Amino acid sequence: MSKSIVTLIAVMLLFNCSAAQKVAEVQSINKEEVKASMIKALEWQEAHPIFALAPTDWTAGAYYVGVARAHKTTKDMMYMAALKNQAYWNNWQTYTRLHHADDVAISYSYIYIDRNENRRNFVDLEPTKKFLDAHLYEDDNWKAGTDKTKYGRTILWWWCDALFMAPPVLNLYAKHTNQPKYLDDMHKFYMQTYNQLYDEEEQLFARDMRFVWEGNDNPTKEPNGKKVFWSRGNGWVIAGLALILDDMPADYEHRPFYEKLYKEIADKMLKIQPEDGLWRTSLLCPETYDHGEVSGSGFHTFALAWGINNGLVDKKHTPAVKKAWNAIAACQHEDGRVGWVQNIGAFPEPASADSWQNFGTGAFLMAGSEVLKLD
Numbered sequence: 001m002s003k004s005i006v007t008l009i010a011v012m013l014l015f016n017c018s019a020a021q022k023v024a025e026v027q028s029i030n031k032e033e034v035k036a037s038m039i040k041a042l043e044w045q046e047a048h049p050i051f052a053l054a055p056t057d058w059t060a061g062a063y064y065v066g067v068a069r070a071h072k073t074t075k076d077m078m079y080m081a082a083l084k085n086q087a088y089w090n091n092w093q094t095y096t097r098l099h100h101a102d103d104v105a106i107s108y109s110y111i112y113i114d115r116n117e118n119r120r121n122f123v124d125l126e127p128t129k130k131f132l133d134a135h136l137y138e139d140d141n142w143k144a145g146t147d148k149t150k151y152g153r154t155i156l157w158w159w160c161d162a163l164f165m166a167p168p169v170l171n172l173y174a175k176h177t178n179q180p181k182y183l184d185d186m187h188k189f190y191m192q193t194y195n196q197l198y199d200e201e202e203q204l205f206a207r208d209m210r211f212v213w214e215g216n217d218n219p220t221k222e223p224n225g226k227k228v229f230w231s232r233g234n235g236w237v238i239a240g241l242a243l244i245l246d247d248m249p250a251d252y253e254h255r256p257f258y259e260k261l262y263k264e265i266a267d268k269m270l271k272i273q274p275e276d277g278l279w280r281t282s283l284l285c286p287e288t289y290d291h292g293e294v295s296g297s298g299f300h301t302f303a304l305a306w307g308i309n310n311g312l313v314d315k316k317h318t319p320a321v322k323k324a325w326n327a328i329a330a331c332q333h334e335d336g337r338v339g340w341v342q343n344i345g346a347f348p349e350p351a352s353a354d355s356w357q358n359f360g361t362g363a364f365l366m367a368g369s370e371v372l373k374l375d
Helices: 003-012 017-024 031-047 058-074 077-089 107-116 126-137 167-177 181-197 231-247 255-271 294-309 315-329 358-371
Strands: none
Touching: 031 058, 031 077, 031 315, 031 358, 058 077, 058 107, 058 358, 077 107, 107 126, 107 167, 126 167, 126 181, 167 181, 167 231, 231 255, 231 294, 231 358, 255 294, 294 315, 294 358, 315 358
């Protein structure tokens, strides 16, 4: 069967992403096609902006992390143009809640620009510094432990998504400014989240304390009786770990902890990867919503491909990662839009061919950026 016929079949089956994945998974990866699909995704997303709260919120932050990683791999100026445009129109600002990790995710892109553009006095990192100093060192009710709600808001990063939002920014800022104190404080707060939400038996993170069984008299369960572990939530964590390790000094005293945690989650994700390549929104009860989901799968694919490319995941798993990419690529519409993205949420929910978000595009670009480096 010719490649054009296979592609046509994938498009025809787009209404059912799982079916499209079965067509796509037999294809080998053509890196020029990967690059083209990434540019199409960028162009569509730039033409269809969306955000939850503001252009500086976490959804845009995650999207532009993907744009930055795409530029890092390809050096295509289309990505840098998008990065610089949004940063300029944002006036280099974070979002407003200085205690909330989500609201500094956008700064990853600002720091990346400053590290890769030589134009003097173009980037303004003062708003990022102001945020990070307040975030780490000023008092708030979460740090004080006064919020006694069921979410477990007694630590700064009480939800697992936060491990993607703030730690990679702190880590990169410490590297960029040669101020290791930011890395040390990142580690302190990271450990609080790890100790509160990481399930050592399952090697996965609960999204927040609602889904932690220990000490919970009325635990939240899946229909099959298993614990609730959200695909995108754990995608935030493992993708964040890859970003952290990518910039963390090789001799940093706590680096072995992050490598060990990364390897544990990577091993788990490979073990539970569905046959068609895409992870379901509920990791331990995939039958709840038995279709692939692109945002979580994109983050997992990025992280696993990064692990192979950096020697933390055995190369024998390369076919599994390529299968995941092929399945993700089959969920892209002809116009470039990335479908099958679970909408904004905090636990497993369904997606559809027509559900999309900018952070889903970010995950798509992140995955492509590392798949391009696979042998």
